[in-house]
Structures are given as C-alpha cells and as structure tokens.
Amino acid sequence: MSPEPLLEIxxxxxxxxxxxxxxxxxxxxxxxxVLGLVGPNGSGKTTCINVISGLYAxxxxxxxxxxxxLGGNAMHRRARLGINRTFQSPRPFAxxxxxxxxxxxxxxxxxxxxxxxxxxxxxxxxxxSLAPRRAEDxxxxxxxxxxxxxxxxxxxxxxxxxxxxxxxxxxxxxRMAERLRALARGGMALLVVEHLLGFLESVTDRVIVMxxxxxxxxxxxxxxxxxxxxxxxxxxxxxxx
Amino acid sequence: MPRAARDFxxxxxxxxxxxxxxxxxxxxxxxxxxxxxxxxxxxxxNAVYGFTGYLPFGYVGFFGAGAYGFALxxxxxxxxxxxxxxxxxxxxxxxxxxxxPLLRLSGAYFAIANLAAAQMVYQIIANPALADITKGPYGxxxxxxxxxxxxxxxxLVILAFVLGLVAWLRHGRFGLALQAMRDxxxxxxxxxxxxxxxxxxxxLLSALIAGLAGGVFAWHISVFYPETxxxxxxxxxxxxxxxxxxxxxxxxPIAGVLVLYGLYNVIGISVPQYFQLIYGALIVxxxxxxxxxxxxxxxxxxxxxx
Numbered sequence: 331m332s333p334e335p336l337l338e339i340x341x342x343x344x345x346x347x348x349x350x351x352x353x354x355x356x357x358x359x360x361x362x363x364v365l366g367l368v369g370p371n372g373s374g375k376t377t378c379i380n381v382i383s384g385l386y387a388x389x390x391x392x393x394x395x396x397x398x399x400l401g402g403n404a405m406h407r408r409a410r411l412g413i414n415r416t417f418q419s420p421r422p423f424a425x426x427x428x429x430x431x432x433x434x435x436x437x438x439x440x441x442x443x444x445x446x447x448x449x450x451x452x453x454x455x456x457x458x459s460l461a462p463r464r465a466e467d468x469x470x471x472x473x474x475x476x477x478x479x480x481x482x483x484x485x486x487x488x489x490x491x492x493x494x495x496x497x498x499x500x501x502x503x504x505r506m507a508e509r510l511r512a513l514a515r516g517g518m519a520l521l522v523v524e525h526l527l528g529f530l531e532s533v534t535d536r537v538i539v540m541x542x543x544x545x546x547x548x549x550x551x552x553x554x555x556x557x558x559x560x561x562x563x564x565x566x567x568x569x570x571x
Numbered sequence: 572m573p574r575a576a577r578d579f580x581x582x583x584x585x586x587x588x589x590x591x592x593x594x595x596x597x598x599x600x601x602x603x604x605x606x607x608x609x610x611x612x613x614x615x616x617n618a619v620y621g622f623t624g625y626l627p628f629g630y631v632g633f634f635g636a637g638a639y640g641f642a643l644x645x646x647x648x649x650x651x652x653x654x655x656x657x658x659x660x661x662x663x664x665x666x667x668x669x670x671x672p673l674l675r676l677s678g679a680y681f682a683i684a685n686l687a688a689a690q691m692v693y694q695i696i697a698n699p700a701l702a703d704i705t706k707g708p709y710g711x712x713x714x715x716x717x718x719x720x721x722x723x724x725x726x727l728v729i730l731a732f733v734l735g736l737v738a739w740l741r742h743g744r745f746g747l748a749l750q751a752m753r754d755x756x757x758x759x760x761x762x763x764x765x766x767x768x769x770x771x772x773x774x775l776l777s778a779l780i781a782g783l784a785g786g787v788f789a790w791h792i793s794v795f796y797p798e799t800x801x802x803x804x805x806x807x808x809x810x811x812x813x814x815x816x817x818x819x820x821x822x823x824p825i826a827g828v829l830v831l832y833g834l835y836n837v838i839g840i841s842v843p844q845y846f847q848l849i850y851g852a853l854i855v856x857x858x859x860x861x862x863x864x865x866x867x868x869x870x871x872x873x874x875x876x877x
Contacts, residue, residue, distance in 0.1 A: 385757060405760035414761060421758035423751040425819075434751050437744060439763025480762055 335360050336396055336519045337382070337488055343390035344377050344543075351377040353543035354391070361487065364510065364520040366530045366551065369540035370563060375523040376418060378540075379490045382521070383415045384408045395488065409439040412487035416494055418523075420473035422465035428452070428476055429461040432483045439484030446483045454509070455479050471497050482513075489513065491522045495529040507532040527551065539563070575735075575742040578877040582821050583734030586610065587727055600719060602836060604791055607726045608784055609832055612809040613816075613824035614733045615780030620810075621818035622740055622749040623773045625674065628682040631806040632670075632689025633663040633778045637785025638800035639696055642711040643704070652716045656725065656786040663782020666692065667775045674770050689801065697797035710796035713789065722791040729783050736776070737821050738877075749773055750819065804847060808832070811850045814857040817866025820876050826865070 335358035344352040352374045359365050367375045380386045382393060384405040393400040395411060403411065423431050429448065436446040452458045455475045460468060465476060474494060481489060491510070495503055503526070510533045514520055524530040530537065531551055539547040539554050541563045547554050554560050572580075590607050594600055612634065620626045640662025644655035673684050699707040740746030752759035752766045760766050785800060792799075812831050817823025835846050857864065866876040 383761060404765075405757070406763050406765050409761055409763035417758065421755045423754040423759065425750055425754055426747060430747055431751070434744070434748055434759075434764065435762035437763075438748060438765075439761075477758075480758070484763055 337521075338394040339382070339391070340393075341391035342378070342381060342388055342393065344374075344381055344386060345389045350543045352381065352388070352391075355540070355543070355545055356391075357538055357545070357548065359488070359519045359521060361517045361519050362514050364514045364522060364534035364536070366534050366537035367521060367523045367540065368525070368527065368530065368537055368554075372542075373540040374543040375540055376492055377543075379415055379492050379521065379523060382488075383413060383490055406438070409435075409484050409486075412485070413490070414439065414481035414484050414486035414488070415490035416474065416477040416481055416492055418492045418496075420470060420477045422468070422473050422476050422480075424464070424466035426465060427462050428457055428465055428468070428479075431465055431476055432479050435480040436483040446485055448483065451479055451482060471502070474498075486518065488519045488521070491520060491524075493523055493525060495524055495526045503529050504532070527555070573742065575738040578741065578821055579735050579738040582825070582877050583731060583738060586734065586825055587731045590730070591724075591727055594723070600723065601792075604719075604723055604726060606828065606832060607723070607730055608788055609808060609812060609828045610825060611726070611730050611733050611784045612781060612805070613813045613828055614730075614737045614821075615777050615784065616809050616813050617737055617818055617824050618740060618780065619773050619777035620813060621737075621820070622746060622753060623770050624753045625677075625770070625774070626682050626810065627685040627777075628806055628810070629685035629687070629689030630777075630781060630809055631801055631803060632685070632692050633666055633781030634785040634788070634805055635689070635696065635797070635801040636662040636666040636692060637782030638789040638795065639705060639711075639785075639797075640782060641786035641789040642706075642713060645713050645716055646706075646711065647704075652718070652721070652790050653725070655716070656783065656790065659786020659789070660779050660782040663778040663780075663785065664775050666782075667778030671771055671774065674767075674774060686803075686806075689803075689806070693797055693801035696801070705797075708797060710794065710799075711789075713793040716790060717793040719791060722787055726787045726791065729780075729787060733780050734821065736780075741819070741821060741877075745769070745772075807847065807850060807854070808835075811854050811857070814854060814862075814864055817864025817876065819863070820866045822877050823864050823866040 337359040340356045342352050342355040355378060367378060369375055381388045384403060395413060432448055432452065436448060440446060452461055455478060457475055457479055460472060468476060494506060498506060507529060510520060522530060522533060535550050537551045537554055538545050539560050546559050546563065547557050590603060593603050597603065616630055637659035640659040641655045644650040644658040670688050673681055676684055696705045697708045701707055702709060748764045749769050752764055752769055756766050789795065812827035813824045815831055816827030870876050
C-alpha cells in the first residue's frame, strides 16, 4: 500500500503558444517513492519538472504538495517547502566555489530542520577535494554532481532529477543509482526523468511514459517495454503489435 | 580575520588614508575631492553592476537626486549639512524605489530606460516653472553651509563606508547570494534565494551611495546647476572606470579611477571632447572583450584580486 501522497498532480496543462507541452498530466508520488518519467524528446518530461519546480506557471490543472496547493509559490518558496531539482544542463553559480554553491543553498533553501552537514554531503558526492575550486572550472559531470549537491543541501522532501545519468560512465552510473535508492530509503520522493532505461530500471520499477504532453502508460517498466503504444512511440509503428 | 575585514584593511584603509593625507601636499583640493567622489560612485555602481549585472547608464540620476535633496533640505528646511546629507541619501533611495520596476528589464533595455529616467528627473528639476522650489535652470547657491574641509572629511567617511560595504558584499553571505543570482537566477531561486528581493536591495544600496555622493558634492561645491548635477559624463566616467578595473572586485574600480581619471586630468582636461569619445569607445571595447576588466587578467592567472 502506498503511503499518503506528497505530490499530487491532476490534469496539468502547459502551453507554449499553440503547442501543448503538457496536456492533462496526472500522477501522485509518496515519500520514499521513485517515479521514472520517460518518453521521446519533446514529450513534456522536462516541462513537467519545470512546472512543478515553479520555473513555468501552468495553464491548467492542480498541484498539491504535502496536502497544500502549490500554485502561486515562487521557486525560492518551493525550495523552502522542500522541493528541489537538478538541471538537464548543469547550472552552477559559475564564479563561486563549489563549497559556496552548496553553502548558499543550505542557508537559503533550508527553511526548517537541522542545517545540512556540508562536508559530509560533499564527500558523499566525491566533491570534497573540489570544494575550494570555482564551479566554472569543473567538468560537466562534476557540475552535475554539484547540481545534485546543491539540491540536497536544501534537504528536499521531493527531488526532481532531470537526466542525471547522461555522460556518466558505467561505474559512475551504478554509484549514482545507489545514491538515489539511498535517498528514497531515507524517505525522499524522487521524480526521475531519464533516457537511459537501464539506469532507470536500477532505481525504480514504476514509470510513466509520456508522448506529446500526455501519459500513455503508467506502471512497471518491464510491462512498459511490451506495451504496444510505448513501442510505437519509441521505435515507430512498424514494431508495434 | 574575516576576508571582508582583511580586504578592507588592505585596500580600503590605505585608499582612505591616502586621500586624507594628500591635501597636505597637494593644493588642488577640488580635484582631490572629485577623485574621492568617483571612488564613491564607482563602488556604488559596482554594488549594482558587479553584483547583479544591471548596468545603469542613468546612474547620475541618483547623484543628481542626492545633490538636489541636499540643496532642497538646506534651502527650504534650513537643515544642517549632516541632516541634509542623510536626506540626500534618502532622495537617492526614493528615486531608486520609484524606478524599481525597471529591474524587470534586462541588458540594453534596462540601460536605456534608466538613462531616460535620469533625463526625466533632470527635466523636472530644471523646469523654470518649479523655480520657486528647485531654482530651476538658474542653479542653487548654498553659501550658508559652505565648508570645504568638513565636506571633504565627510566624503572620506562615506568612501570608507562604501569600501567596507563592497568588501562585505564580496565575501558576506548576502553578497555571495547576489553573485549566485547574477551567475544564474534560475538555479539561485531553486537554491532558495529570493532573487527579486536581492536585486532590489542591491539596487537601493547603489542608489543610496549615489545619493550620498550627490549630497556631499552639493555641500562641497555649494553652487551648481541642474546640468552639473545631472551631467551624463558622470555616469559615463563611473561606468568606464568600473569596467576598466573590473567590476565585482574592490580594487578594480579604485584602479580604474586612479588610472583613467588621472590620465583625464593630466592630458585630457584640455581636450575633453576626445576623452569622452575615447572613453565611450573604451566602454564598448571592455563590454565586448574584457567584461570583467583588467582585474580578470590577473584572476585568470590564479592571482587573487581583492
């Protein structure tokens, strides 16, 4: 039985001009749950994260977080409520040090509870030796870890992960999957947008498959890959049926 | 010792001491005062441009508002100079508050709108119909409070305050948050930083500094006209000095003032039109090719520039 939902999304719509990037998306996510979000490019996965994190205002639908409506909260307020995210292309504070990046997030984003243990957090992501370096001097894999460290420094209850695995080698993928599983075991809810299905499979078995702003499948990843419409969307109509 | 305090002691204190002692050896006190004025204004500009990325071409508007805030307080309220100076700072802040919506713009649009706003304030002050209040285009005379020694000393106090403020912005948490949102406002917001509020605070601090500078300027020269207090070259000079040395550092704007304003006074004063041309071209060149100024040439080589 799934626990009381932390995030409830109902009929979410986001339009860009005439293009419906999200066309009535609904799902819910409880503490400690991991939900994968997959689909072709342009299917609305990142838009979904952008709307939940407050970067875009939705054009319709409802979002509730911990039982309260989420709409109307600016991004920095959502961070303080316990929602955080990583970015598909890392967005560090380039001119600041790695440590300063994380310290700022811990201070400003961490509304309640104990302050994050920053040295331990950096060490857990192999960033401890890079702590004094300027973020712009890191390579992009390291910047992705910094994105994650900054998000975790705010002690989120809901973490939105946008293609964290891209560019990682197999050993790093395995460690990243274990990190995400550990966060979920600690009670964090995770929404994971991912192209690498193998990686996703090692983190969760529950996925939503999106196409053209709609959900076309929700359930087990193993069932998804046999679902005719999912196969058609990913591989073309010749392979379906 | 905190880094902000260390930078202030290493950089700020020597600069203030230098300009406190120079009048003992050098007679042209007005020139020294102008140096101090630009040292203040460039750090004020630094507070908003260096830490938020907004480049206000109409920065002189706050300076003019401060100068007239001082003048009006003396003329109509018979305020003593220090009180009038506080009201000058307040005038800068009030104008800053009125112009806060400009922060919704960015880049060139912000720069142009801000320039237009400064021009509007100038036109209001210089309007002959308001001559009973502002003396309009005929200028103000504040002979009753004229005290060049005292105003020079107060300018040094303001300079010390401003240098301390920028040293704190560079290393203190609030200033780091400003730098974070300058680097990336989206991820700054996601880190919980209230981006809009941060920008407004930096903007108002910058306006306060220019207002104080305008006030102490009015006190020091005591006779001036609207076109003196709202002279666009004040903006241009402050911008080029800041960009030249390097915004977001403490030493960059100081170096910019000492080098470029020094050059201007040594060889440029007889041909000011060429210098305006050269400095205009220099702004374009710096923005395009060296946006972080000459300080960045050092910091790129791993040298820590305070």
